[in-house]
Amino acid sequence: MIPLLQIETVNACNAKCLFCAVPKQGAHRPPMQLETFKKIIDSAVEVGVETVMPFLNGEPLLDPYLIDRLKYVNEKLPGSKVSFYSNGNLLTEDKAKQLGEIKNLGINFSVNHVNNEGRVKIMGLPLEPAVKNILSLRDKYPHIKIGVSALMDTTYMTAGQFQEFVEEWHCAQIGASLFPNGNWAGKTRSTFNTTGYCSRPDTTLTFLSTGDTCLCCYDIDGAVTFGSIHDKSVKEIWNSELLEEYRFLNDAGRRYDLKLCKDCTTG
Numbered sequence: 375m376i377p378l379l380q381i382e383t384v385n386a387c388n389a390k391c392l393f394c395a396v397p398k399q400g401a402h403r404p405p406m407q408l409e410t411f412k413k414i415i416d417s418a419v420e421v422g423v424e425t426v427m428p429f430l431n432g433e434p435l436l437d438p439y440l441i442d443r444l445k446y447v448n449e450k451l452p453g454s455k456v457s458f459y460s461n462g463n464l465l466t467e468d469k470a471k472q473l474g475e476i477k478n479l480g481i482n483f484s485v486n487h488v489n490n491e492g493r494v495k496i497m498g499l500p501l502e503p504a505v506k507n508i509l510s511l512r513d514k515y516p517h518i519k520i521g522v523s524a525l526m527d528t529t530y531m532t533a534g535q536f537q538e539f540v541e542e543w544h545c546a547q548i549g550a551s552l553f554p555n556g557n558w559a560g561k562t563r564s565t566f567n568t569t570g571y572c573s574r575p576d577t578t579l580t581f582l583s584t585g586d587t588c589l590c591c592y593d594i595d596g597a598v599t600f601g602s603i604h605d606k607s608v609k610e611i612w613n614s615e616l617l618e619e620y621r622f623l624n625d626a627g628r629r630y631d632l633k634l635c636k637d638c639t640t641g
Contacts, residue, residue, distance in 0.1 A: 382430035390498035462504035560637030
């Protein structure tokens with residue numbers, strides 16, 4: 375079974391996050407065709423998937439086929455969880471109602487600050503609409519597992535604000551997490567770690583909107599690929615020789631021998 379199947383449905387975003395690599399990507403990719411998405415899910419049935427994430431680095435709520443995709447996962451992989459990240463600003467009442475019909479759904483909202491000024495600075499988006507949308511979703515559809523997150527970088531928030539962020543959302547009965555500032559394999563900032571273990575090769579299979587695989591969510595331009603759903607099955611890609619090599623060398627502490635991994639901060 376594959377622990378996480380991550381699928382890029384769109385790579386466009388309504389935010390302009392200072393820490394993100396989307397503005398630095400080499401070329402814009404169009405949204406994934408619905409038939410390509412279905413082909414991936416159909417092929418994944420053979421191996422089984424713990425969690426399907428129709429998200430890579432863009433904003434899933436920009437995807438006109440998001441609900442169709444989620445329903446298809448529910449139909450073909452009924453035992454799988456479904457989750458994605460969103461900044462929450464595009465979560466309309468109609469979209470929330472449709473999401474309320476999806477089973478086994480979890481959404482993590484990238485909030486990234488405790489005040490409006492700070493969020494506008496870091497993301498280019500106001501805080502109040504996102505908070506309002508998140509709390510409304512919590513109240514109307516309590517079966518959806520909701521979490522919020524913030525970048526753990528003192529460039530953007532103080533230590534006191536990190537604590538405030540967690541406590542405020544805890545009071546709202548929503549779990550809050552802090553995540554480290556990645557570097558998208560050297561694309562956004564310099565490397566500081568090339569030896570630590572990274573779980574992604576062992577736990578995650580990632581598809582770009584074209585149907586080609588990439589190394590992981592940090593491989594925003596698809597510099598490393600293990601095959602395409604257009605000529606290989608999910609099982610064949612998951613067991614491919616190159617992906618096995620990435621697993622072996624990563625487990626052996628030899629990330630410096632791996633393309634992209636040698637420049638990545640994860641681990």
